[in-house]
Amino acid sequence: MPTAVFLARRHKNVFLDLSGIPPKKLLEYLPREAESVLELGCGTGNLSFALAHRFPNSSLTFVDASPEMLAVTRTRIEESDIQLSRQTEYVASRFEDLTVPAHSFDVVVSSISLHHVVDKASVYRAVRAAVRVGGIFAFADQIRGEPETNHLVNWERWLDFCREPGNCTPEEIQSLLDHAAAHDHYTPLSAHFALLSRSGFTAIDCVWRNLMWGIVTAAPA
Numbered sequence: 001m002p003t004a005v006f007l008a009r010r011h012k013n014v015f016l017d018l019s020g021i022p023p024k025k026l027l028e029y030l031p032r033e034a035e036s037v038l039e040l041g042c043g044t045g046n047l048s049f050a051l052a053h054r055f056p057n058s059s060l061t062f063v064d065a066s067p068e069m070l071a072v073t074r075t076r077i078e079e080s081d082i083q084l085s086r087q088t089e090y091v092a093s094r095f096e097d098l099t100v101p102a103h104s105f106d107v108v109v110s111s112i113s114l115h116h117v118v119d120k121a122s123v124y125r126a127v128r129a130a131v132r133v134g135g136i137f138a139f140a141d142q143i144r145g146e147p148e149t150n151h152l153v154n155w156e157r158w159l160d161f162c163r164e165p166g167n168c169t170p171e172e173i174q175s176l177l178d179h180a181a182a183h184d185h186y187t188p189l190s191a192h193f194a195l196l197s198r199s200g201f202t203a204i205d206c207v208w209r210n211l212m213w214g215i216v217t218a219a220p221a
């Protein structure tokens with residue numbers, strides 16, 4: 001089963017649950033108020049839902065390459081009892097092709113999506129252009145361990161955890177492995193930091209890490 005379908009079937013992201021990255025962990029690092037919020041890779045809306053709850057008075061923009069994923073997120077938010085005071089945008093676009101006005105967001109976030117991007121440098125430059133000084137870019141994602149031996153240990157411990165009773169079935173684990181082999185481009189933390197710095201971010205921090213999972217925050221310089 002393709003991972004996207006597997007995620008949509010559960011209506012939540014099992015990896016997000018298992019990784020121990022509940023959206024609220026990332027939300028802890030966001031400002032209390034924001035005029036406008038952009039999420040890259042809303043998927044089935046796990047972080048999006050939490051963002052809508054946290055920022056009901058903000059202008060919210062959710063981006064995903066998959067119209068099906070956007071539709072799931074839209075339905076989840078529209079059928080909830082969250083009262084959004086501004087129009088919410090659902091944008092079907094690859095991050096690499098996204099065009100948004102410069103300095104138009106206070107908060108840019110992403111959860112388990114940027115590891116799909118090969119050319120992170122250009123996406124980080126675009127995010128830097130989109131976010132206002134005083135704002136924040138924060139993402140939760142899978143990060144490549146360094147050296148490679150660390151990465152392999154992280155993967156093995158992660159798979160051990162997925163195999164524990166009640167977590168993933170053998171088919172789901174195979175789907176995870178197939179998906180990773182076909183689509184995932186893990187980047188070491190040191191490379192994320194260097195790319196973010198070169199893109200014009202400062203105060204770059206990894207605020208949380210668990211095996212291959214991490215949360216990175218950065219401020220526009």
Ligand SMILES: C[S@@+](CC[C@H](N)C(=O)[O-])C[C@H]1O[C@@H](n2cnc3c(N)ncnc32)[C@H](O)[C@@H]1O
Nearest residue numbers: 013041042043046065066069094095111113116
């Ligand atoms: C694993 S899901 C994560 C979904 C959600 N953020 C969560 O935490 O549950 C990754 C999402 O990113 C989207 N995606 C992957 N690469 C993308 C790209 N280059 N441009 C736009 N969307 C992309 C996929 O369509 C998918 O919905």
